[in-house]
Amino acid sequence: MKFLVVNLGCKVNRIESDTISAELSEHGCVEGDDADVVVINTCTVTGEAEKKARKATRRALRENPSARVLVTGCAASINPDEFTSIDPRVRVVGKSSVVASALRNGSQGTDVQELATTPRSARNSSTLSEEELATAKDRSAQGYRTRVGIKIQDGCNNACTFCIVHVARGKARSRDVDSCVDEAVRLEQAGVREAVLSGIDIGNYHSQKDARDIDLCDLLQLIREAAPRMRLRISSCEPAGVTDKLLHFIASEDGMVCRHLHIPLQSGSSRVLAQMNRPYTAQDYVALVRKVREIVPKMSISTDIIVGFPGETDEDFAQTMEVARACQFSKIHVFRYSKRKGTPAAVRTDQIPDKVKAQRAHDLSKLGWILRLEDAQARIGDSERVVALENGIGMSESYHDVHVGNDILPGKMKTYTFTGVAKDGIFTV
Ligand code: SF4
Known part of the structure; x- marks a missing residue:
């Protein structure tokens, strides 16, 4: 069976799309044009993102005239009719059911049932469900990009007044500690040099191991011990998740946990933040950064x-x-x-x-x-570890692009001293 996966939206979607591709490949399916099944992993963060999802669906129908188009993800979860009304070949499926649905369609050419989106049990549970685990599990068999995401968490318990993602993805739930650590070890063994810990609200990560509570910082520590050659990066983390404990741990890791944090501000006006239902003021945020x-x-x-x-x-x-x-x-x-x-x-x-x-x-x-x-x-004059990506560009610990040329192969990590910044904002070494 030939398949295509079209990814739209955030890092978590990227990880989920990669996992779907890897699982279909493990089942002997081949990625390529003129596909039997096209999966579209949608995003709903803005009106523009939804427009793109509908456009991608129409394009998939046009370019793959006999394909079943399986639409999944946040936009599909919120507005399934917007997609099913486009064409009878379109089906909206829950993310955890995508692989089974694709296999059913591709191998037998039979119709799929419309499937519910994320099961309610998963939305209400504090841990990832079996099905969600399947979409978050080991992807080390995959042909890897050089920086790889590990999904450690899904959902969000906040209710920002502009956001529909917390509705689309349900309540916060964390992935089991061992499953995260095992995946990190396999990624390291497969040669990955940077893993990005991702989720919708990863500062909310909490699980248990040997009757001990494990938070984001503990998880980082366990992964570092188990996979010491792989650099870790924390993806977007809400201000409440940036704890002193986490900061002291990052400080102690000499750059192997990147000294880079993505902390959503959303507005610098405390009045607007209150109306957004964000649980901090502008002054709190500035104090946190300090x-x-x-x-x-x-x-x-x-x-x-x-x-x-x-x-x-x-x-x-x-x-x-x-x-x-x-x-x-x-x-x-x-x-x-x-x-x-x-x-x-x-x-x-x-x-x-x-x-x-x-x-x-x-x-x-x-x-x-x-x-x-x-x-x-x-940062000119500083030295940082850089992971080489493609086309002679690398990614620094501080999340800047670096001209590394052919000095190191994609995927390899090396320490460079920055000598300047080119006009395009890219470091020279
Ligand atoms: S923190 Fe706010 S913006 Fe982010 S997913 Fe949760 S509700 Fe949405």
Whole structure:
């Protein structure tokens, strides 16, 4: 059977899509064009992301005229009809059922039942279900990219007023400790030099081992002991998850747990943060960043910021710019607020005009680029481990691109001293 997997959205989706591809390959299926089955792993974080998901579905139908198109992921979970109404060849399936559905369709050409999305039992449980474990499990048989994600957690117990992801993915649940550690060991043995611990709210990770409570920091420690040659990176972590314990552990690891954290800010206005139902003020966030850099002086901090949240005034936006400068972010992902049906913010009457959102996004992106260059400049003369990616570019510990040329093969890790920053913002060595 020939299959294609189209991935859209966040790092967690990327991991899940890779796992689906790996499992189908293990069943003897071949990835390629003119597929029998196309899987589309969708995202619902913005209206634009949903548009892309529908576009990808239409494209898959067009380019694979006899394929069954299985649509899964957050957008499909929230609005299944939006996809099934496109064409009778489209089916919406829960992520944990994708492989079984694909095999059923591809091998026998039979129809699939429409399947429920993530089982309710999984949404309400504090651990990943058997099915979810299957989609998070070992992918070491796969042809690897050089940096690989390990999904340690899914779901979120928060309820930010702009967000539908916590509805799509359900309550927070953590993956079993041994399963995470085993996967890390297999990745290290397969030659992976950087693993990115990922989830929707990984600061919320909690599990048990030998009757001992295990949090994110403990898990990192266990993985480091079991797979000492592999560098670890923590993906996006909410402010509440950035504990002193975690920071001291990162400080003690000499760069093998990257001194880089992605801590979503969302707004630099405490007024807007309260309306977003974020559990901190702008002052709390700035104080956290200060503490992070006291404990880990070279920490690179990247963030997500939404512009144009309903009711956001010029003054609110000015505060966001001010907080961004104060935090000296190494990278800012700027999102224009986009209404998500079913969220409290979507029904507000004080929506911000598109033109204003566009201007704010432009201004903040420009500041983000200036801050990124400043962060890079401040690192000239420093030495960091770099993992080579492709086309002569590597990824530094601090999450900057580095020109490594042909000096090391993709996937290998080597320490370089930065000699300068090229115009494109990439380090020279
Ligand atoms: S922390 Fe907020 S934005 Fe992130 S997934 Fe949870 S509810 Fe959504």
